[in-house]
Amino acid sequence: MLDGFARKGEIKKARDLFDKMPKKNVVSWAAMISGYVENGMFEEARSLFDLMPEKNVVAFTAMITGYCREGNVEKARSIFDGIQHKDLISWNAMIAGYVHNGNSEEALKLHIAMLELGMKPDHATLIAVLTACSCLALLQRGTQIHAVAIKTKLESNTSLSNALVTMYSKCGSIGESERVFQKFKNQDLISWNTMIAAYAQHGHYQKVLALFYDMEANGFTPNGISFLSLLSVCGHVGKVDESITWFNLMVSRYGVSPRxxxxxxxxxxxxxxxxxxxxxxxxxxxxxxxxxxxxxxxxxxxxxxxxxxxxxxxxxxxxxxxxxxxxxxxxxxxxxxxxxxxxxxxxxxxxxxxxxxxxxPGYSWTEIGDKVHVFLVGDASHPDIGKILAELGRIWLHMKFLDDEADVVY
Missing domain, CATH: 1.25.40.10 (Tetratricopeptide repeat domain)
Known part of the structure; x- marks a missing residue:
């Protein structure tokens, strides 16, 4: 009942019921704390957590999620480190918390630590790690995660497939995004929007239009995210008049209110x-x-x-x-x-x-040999600067000889 009230957003009814319980165990406390966190009432969750006589991993994980949503990843990590018997959900919460707060490198480090302890990832773990790879443009690491998804038979998960499409796209491998999307047979609206966004990111205006119409033909109604990708690709290729047309059609034909x-x-x-x-x-x-x-x-x-x-x-x-x-x-x-x-x-x-x-200051980074090198603008002090410039030069020469139709952005 506590969980049901919380999921419906009736958090006051949940608390009234909690207060009336003649006897509470750790599950009762954890359910109420999780309910507060899920409804964005973190102060109330923190107060109840402090009163909890015996804390379990569920309550700890709820607090990790709450602190991460508030941007306090340091406090979340201190709670995470204090859990004696961590389960997969607590690992996932901390990894996702790092990604949510823009600290993808720490997320990847924590993922490695989790594997070293023998923890087996699930689809939620892989989605968070793929998102981290997307943020850092780590194609090699992302490809490794894809291999793990295939080996563990998690590739068919819809959300995981969407994360793979995004990862390959943001790492510059739009062809791999296409292959993942075409291989997956149970696309939902998010899947179609993810692939449309991938094409838009790479400036493929005609492919965006073709997929947009295919999405409609398959019975999916475009939403605000679909039109945001359409407008974005219009901006990429300088189609000013077309952007106005699509903006007006979004309202008049599809009934989508512009945000x-x-x-x-x-x-x-x-x-x-x-x-x-x-x-x-x-x-x-x-x-x-x-x-x-x-x-x-x-x-x-x-x-x-x-x-x-x-x-x-x-x-x-x-x-x-x-x-x-x-x-x-x-x-x-x-x-x-x-x-x-x-x-x-x-x-x-x-x-x-x-x-x-x-x-x-501007920053840039490049992945060479499964290692990420970060540079500050004008920085020449990196110990491997010579090797990195030589490797980038080799990549550039290779790119110059690629076919004009290849999906390469210079």
Whole structure:
């Protein structure tokens, strides 16, 4: 009953029932704590966890999930390390927590530690690890995980297949994404959207359209995610008019209400296409306040087309929403510099210094020999820099001789 109330979102009824129980065991406490976590009431979960007389692995795992959702992975890890008898669910919670908080390297390290202890992964483990590989573009590691999925007969899991499509796509191997998608026979709407997004990421406009129509032919109704991929690929290949057509069809034919990300994508396409006035018109038509991504897209285009007045407006709106956005200061400064307005350049830099905003350095990484090498922009201090540059040069020469139709992005 506790679990049922919690799953239905009736958390107050669950707590009333919990308080009325004449005798509670560890399962009762864990169910109530998990219910609070799943309903986003982490403070209540933490208070109950502190009162729990005898804690079990389920309660510990619920707290790991809660801390990770709050972004406190250090506290989550301390609880994880304190569990004497960890089960697969607790390992999965910690690995997924690292991935969710952008710490994919730690997720992969924890996965290796789990395997060394003899724990066998399930589909949830592999999905989290594949997501980590996607974030770091680790094709070789992702391929190894794919082999594990085949060996353990988990490849047929729908969510795992979707994760494989995404991993191969983000690692630049769109052909492998296609093979995974075509091999899998039980695609759901998420599967179709995942493959459409993969094509969109690689700029394959015609393939996106073909798969979009195939999805409809197979009885699936496109949703907001489908149209976001359509708009995205229109932006990749510079199809401004087509993006407007699809945006309008999304509403009129398919009844999908545009969200902030749809407007942001369309504004970005129009802005980069030089249609700044039309982009502003769409911003004014938005039924909600424009987010920072929208104003950022407009500001970038104003810098490109030297539209000072509109750029100042976009920068003002962007900094009101995100005062620590270093990109806004840099773009505004560059726009002034291109126009020869050096006094304004100085003013922006002084304001940036007063606000304590620092330009974030650029990072890049490459995987060579199953090892990830991370570089700061302009960094030449890496101990293996010579070997890495030689290997990248060899890869570049190989790429130059590839057929023009190959799926390679230079």
């Amino acid at each position: 902030a990300e749809h407007y942001a994508c369309l504004v970005d396409i129009l802005s980069r296409g030089g249609q700044l006035k039309k982009a502003c018109d769409y911003i004014r038509e938005m039924p909600f306040e424009a987010e920072s991504t929208v104003w950022g897209a407009l500001l970038g285009a104003c810098q490109m087309y030297s539209s000072i007045e509109l750029g100042e407006l976009a920068a003002k709106k962007l900094l009101r929403l995100d005062s620590q956005n270093s990109g806004a200061y840099v773009m505004l400064s560059n726009m002034y510099a291109a126009a020869g307005m050096w006094k304004e350049v100085t003013r922006v830099r002084i304001l940036m210094k007063e606000q304590g905003v620092k330009k974030q």
